[in-house]
Amino acid sequence: MPQPCRGGGCQNRRFSERDILLAEPGVFATTIAASFERVARDLRGMDGLVAVTSNPAAVMTQIGELPPASRAGGRFAPPKSGAALRLRPESVDAALAVERAACGRAPCSVRFFTAEGGALHKVFLSALIDDYAFAELASDWVAPEEAEPESAASGEPRTPDAQGWSRRGLAFHIDSLFGDGGLRRRALLPRWGRDEAWRIDPEIAVHLLGLLTEARMPVTLVVPNEAFAQMHVGAFDDVRRSGDRLRLCAGECSVSLDMAEVEEVWVSRYDERGRAGLMVEFYDWGFQCVAQITETGDDPRLARFWRRAVEDLPPLQV
CATH class of the missing domain: 3.40.1570.10 (HemS/ChuS/ChuX like domains)
Structure with a gap:
């Protein structure tokens, strides 16, 4: 391992x-x-x-x-x-x-x-x-x-608990990556149950990014590590692939993702003020979360598009 x-x-x-x-x-x-x-x-x-x-x-x-x-x-x-x-x-x-x-x-x-x-x-x-x-x-x-x-609110990393994570808000799921880069979060994902989290083929996730760009779907893309989570909110103008390297651009923001370093991609659920949400998460070979992407905005049509596109992603057969 x-x-x-x-x-x-x-x-x-x-x-x-x-x-x-x-x-x-x-x-x-x-x-x-x-x-x-x-x-x-x-x-x-x-x-x-x-x-x-x-x-x-x-x-x-x-x-x-x-x-x-x-x-x-x-x-x-x-x-x-x-x-x-x-x-x-x-x-x-x-x-x-x-x-x-x-x-x-x-x-x-x-x-x-x-x-x-x-x-x-x-x-x-x-x-x-x-x-x-x-x-x-x-x-x-x-x-x-x-x-x-x-600053007093930050404290120690949250205690891992497989029960009830999907009923927490987006901030909780981003904060769960701090301290260890998401190792504890990844260890718990299989215990959430098929309805709450499932693993997908990384290539399918790449095609999803292209579809979201073509549809001008506003998303929140997070690049985290153990201390910082930098976010871009909005639609991406372009996504290009050169070998294993993905590059997403949106105005003055650019994101580079090395798919050769991505071992797993998961879909997970969360709850934002009573509104169900879906997140796509990328994990590297060391089981650290290297990117998260979810919907954003108030357009119900785009929200339905995101839900259909993500919920239809088939589980990876391992």
């Missing part, structure tokens, strides 16, 4: 992205002790930011302003369209403010890492060309900040 992988990279990796970054000539990084909310406030209104969330099989890149963020366990109100971010700061081992290397092309950035040095989330400040202005920001982030009231 493959060894479980954690968000941002496999535990068995022989290198640390953080160590490689810090060993690069001319790179200077400052450890961030301030909360993510403080960093986000300082970057709010700054255009040209590039937010990137990754896991072993998927990467989501969003260009523009920093998307609104909420903490795991707290209130969850995704936008009707555009980008959003949900996070569990307890799962972040280190955060660095990285200045531009001398004579280098890479812009200043803020990066968040696992204990093994895998990158969880990055924000590149492509429009900020004033190195002194970034240094002033970084100096303000050195001092720790008192936790905001909402």
Whole structure:
């Protein structure tokens, strides 16, 4: 059986992205002790930011302003369209403010890492060309900040329980991925029962993505890891496949999904304020959830289209 992988990279990796970054000539990084909310406030209104969330099989890149963020366990109100971010700061081992290397092309950035040095989330400040202005920001982030009231809601990962998960809201299902990348969630899916969760052929899921794009179906696509879940809400303009690599595009957002790293795809049910929902989930060889996709919007016709398309996906015969 493959060894479980954690968000941002496999535990068995022989290198640390953080160590490689810090060993690069001319790179200077400052450890961030301030909360993510403080960093986000300082970057709010700054255009040209590039937010990137990754896991072993998927990467989501969003260009523009920093998307609104909420903490795991707290209130969850995704936008009707555009980008959003949900996070569990307890799962972040280190955060660095990285200045531009001398004579280098890479812009200043803020990066968040696992204990093994895998990158969880990055924000590149492509429009900020004033190195002194970034240094002033970084100096303000050195001092720790008192936790905001909402942070107390995050706590420890939810206790696994096979009973009743499908009757929980979308926020619960996204939060269940934090801490371990979704390993406990995947272990429970077979126990939900055929009416609540069933495994499908990954190739069928690829065809479903193409169908949703052709129909201009608004969806919520989530790329998670153990600490961050970056979301895009809305229809995708294009989906292309080159070998095992899938690329989905929607305006300033792009998602890359390596199907060679996807071992399983599941359909699961959830309940959002009394309204039944269906979610398609992608899991890698280490049983970590690398992507989730579900419907969004208030158009009942599109909701019926989504339900028919997903409920008709046949269970995989194993």
